[in-house]
Amino acid sequence: MKTPLSYHDLIEHLPHTGCVICNLGQREVSRHLDALLYEFVNDIETHALFRAARGLCNQHAWQFMDFQGHILGVAILYKASIDEVLKIIERAESQGAAKNALKKLIGGNVEGKSGLSDELEPRAPCTACKALTEAEHLYAKTLSETLTDPRIGAAFRESSGLCLPHLRLVLRYVEDEAKVRLLLDIQTEKWNIIRADLQRFIEMYDYQRSSERMGPERDSPLRGIRSMSGEDGVFGLRR
Numbered sequence: 002m003k004t005p006l007s008y009h010d011l012i013e014h015l016p017h018t019g020c021v022i023c024n025l026g027q028r029e030v031s032r033h034l035d036a037l038l039y040e041f042v043n044d045i046e047t048h049a050l051f052r053a054a055r056g057l058c059n060q061h062a063w064q065f066m067d068f069q070g071h072i073l074g075v076a077i078l079y080k081a082s083i084d085e086v087l088k089i090i091e092r093a094e095s096q097g098a099a100k101n102a103l104k105k106l107i108g109g110n111v112e113g114k115s116g117l118s119d120e121l122e123p124r125a126p127c128t129a130c131k132a133l134t135e136a137e138h139l140y141a142k143t144l145s146e147t148l149t150d151p152r153i154g155a156a157f158r159e160s161s162g163l164c165l166p167h168l169r170l171v172l173r174y175v176e177d178e179a180k181v182r183l184l185l186d187i188q189t190e191k192w193n194i195i196r197a198d199l200q201r202f203i204e205m206y207d208y209q210r211s212s213e214r215m216g217p218e219r220d221s222p223l224r225g226i227r228s229m230s231g232e233d234g235v236f237g238l239r240r
């Protein structure tokens with residue numbers, strides 16, 4: 002059987018700091034934003050999706066600002082999404098004027114029509130979120146299938162471990178007991194180390210009122226956040 006590309010991605014990225022699925026997911030988001038601005042900025046389907054999604058979500062829209070060299074692409078895509086929103090408002094206004102019921106239309110419940118606020122809701126997910134979700138599932142599935150592969154097993158043991166949300170995702174894909182045991186064995190070893198470092202951090206900090214002269218426990222609060230909540234920007238605000 003041919004080894005999937007995602008297997009090689011895992012081997013290459015497991016040694017990097019942080020959860021490998023967070024890191025590969027973020028790489029996928031960067032690639033997606035890059036492709037939107039470089040290749041698909043004038044693509045009809047992309048424009049339709051961008052209009053339907055009302056742009057990107059807050060997190061990914063702001064990531065566009067990292068692509069200053071292709072800010073023209075941002076201008077073109079956002080002009081399309083604002084144009085869509087203005088059309089919806091215009092349509093609502095003209096329908097409301099015809100029935101002399103704009104106020105009701107905006108509030109909703111006029112002859113089965115939804116209110117303007119519903120009309121303005123995104124009709125499609127943020128395309129970068131979609132790319133991120135697909136990447137998370139691809140890598141979680143590949144990791145679950147290859148855990149007992151010696152190269153993956155060794156690289157995973159040497160890695161920072163997974164964040165909690167991605168551990169949960171991998172657990173959903175793991176099918177045999179040996180893999181579950183291996184996964185939990187490695188992951189709990191990582192968390193035990195972080196917990197011990199956090200304990201030491203707390204004791205040292207109490208004593209010195211500073212982290213300056215600490216050893217490996219110095220960055221344990223950062224590792225605590227990373228291992229429970231994932232890398233910055235992967236999971237959004239959840240509200």
Ligand SMILES: [Zn+2]
Pocket residue numbers: 020021022023024163164165166167231232
């Ligand atoms: Zn993660």
Ligand SMILES: [Zn+2]
Pocket residue numbers: 057058059060061062127128129130131
């Ligand atoms: Zn998004």
